[in-house]
Amino acid sequence: MRIFDPHIHMTSRTTDDYRRMAAAGVRAVVEPAFWLGQPRTNPGSFADYFDSLLGWEPYRAGLFGVRHHATIALNPKEANDPRCRPVLDLLPRYLDKDGVVAVGEIGYDSMTPEEDDAFARQLALAVEHDLPALVHTPHRDKARGTRRTLEVVAESGIAPERVLVDHLNELTVGPVQEAGCWMGFSIYPETKMSPPRMVEILRRHGLERMLVNSAADWGHSDPLLTVETARAMLEAGFDADDVDRVLWRNPVEFYRQSGRLDLSDLPEAAPEFEGSSIRRGGG
Numbered sequence: 001m002r003i004f005d006p007h008i009h010m011t012s013r014t015t016d017d018y019r020r021m022a023a024a025g026v027r028a029v030v031e032p033a034f035w036l037g038q039p040r041t042n043p044g045s046f047a048d049y050f051d052s053l054l055g056w057e058p059y060r061a062g063l064f065g066v067r068h069h070a071t072i073a074l075n076p077k078e079a080n081d082p083r084c085r086p087v088l089d090l091l092p093r094y095l096d097k098d099g100v101v102a103v104g105e106i107g108y109d110s111m112t113p114e115e116d117d118a119f120a121r122q123l124a125l126a127v128e129h130d131l132p133a134l135v136h137t138p139h140r141d142k143a144r145g146t147r148r149t150l151e152v153v154a155e156s157g158i159a160p161e162r163v164l165v166d167h168l169n170e171l172t173v174g175p176v177q178e179a180g181c182w183m184g185f186s187i188y189p190e191t192k193m194s195p196p197r198m199v200e201i202l203r204r205h206g207l208e209r210m211l212v213n214s215a216a217d218w219g220h221s222d223p224l225l226t227v228e229t230a231r232a233m234l235e236a237g238f239d240a241d242d243v244d245r246v247l248w249r250n251p252v253e254f255y256r257q258s259g260r261l262d263l264s265d266l267p268e269a270a271p272e273f274e275g276s277s278i279r280r281g282g283g
């Protein structure tokens with residue numbers, strides 16, 4: 001089984017997570033730029049974070065045989081902070097870089113006018129830089145947030161097949177499918193989407209344009225829930241090719257639209273970890 005996690009925040013995860021993921025079949029990940037929990041107070045903090053997503057983190061992933069790409073954006077939550085908004089001017093220089101496979105995560109947190117503006121401006125940047133867009137839907141008032149998201153996407157002129165609308169559930173999947181966008185589902189250990197609920201959605205809505213991720217970050221989350229979902233699919237009667245489609249070929253097809261997805265020379269199996277320890281500075 002080969003797994004591509006199309007939305008996971010490895011910056012918040014440990015080296016042990018990389019080892020467990022690699023051993024379970026996770027071969028590739030995309031890490032979207034997001035809110036780090038502690039509010040940032042100036043654009044320089046974002047520049048260092050973006051550099052880390054394109055430098056240090058792919059290196060760290062590579063030690064475990066995992067291919068790492070990133071999406072870059074000003075996240076919806078911090079789009080509300082006037083100290084962070086100048087990040088929008090930093091983005092063009094990052095969106096030209098090799099490891100960047102989409103603009104994201106963008107979209108809504110509390111659906112404020114500031115978020116409206118940052119969302120529209122960043123969709124325009126996606127069009128300008130010929131990149132797909134990864135769109136986060138709000139955890140509160142999700143149905144209204146998803147409707148509003150689809151309106152803004154339509155107004156922006158970006159092709160719907162270049163947009164992934166994420167964190168969907170049973171109530172929000174329908175309109176996104178109708179709009180022709182890709183559908184992302186974050187599987188969580190408790191609350192929100194679980195592997196059995198995900199399997200039911202795949203039964204009802206089919207496998208086309210469907211993406212499953214763990215969205216693992218600094219909160220209660222589990223980077224192996226992609227693998228769990230694959231197992232739940234097999235138990236429910238989907239075959240190995242169906243699993244490969246949802247958990248590998250679909251994310252490859254979506255992010256390949258960037259022209260920058262590099263999956264060359266991936267190891268066939270998880271590498272041996274002896275000797276791949278990360279060297280620490282200062283002792």
Ligand SMILES: [Zn+2]
Pocket residue numbers: 007009032034105215
């Ligand atoms: Zn996220």
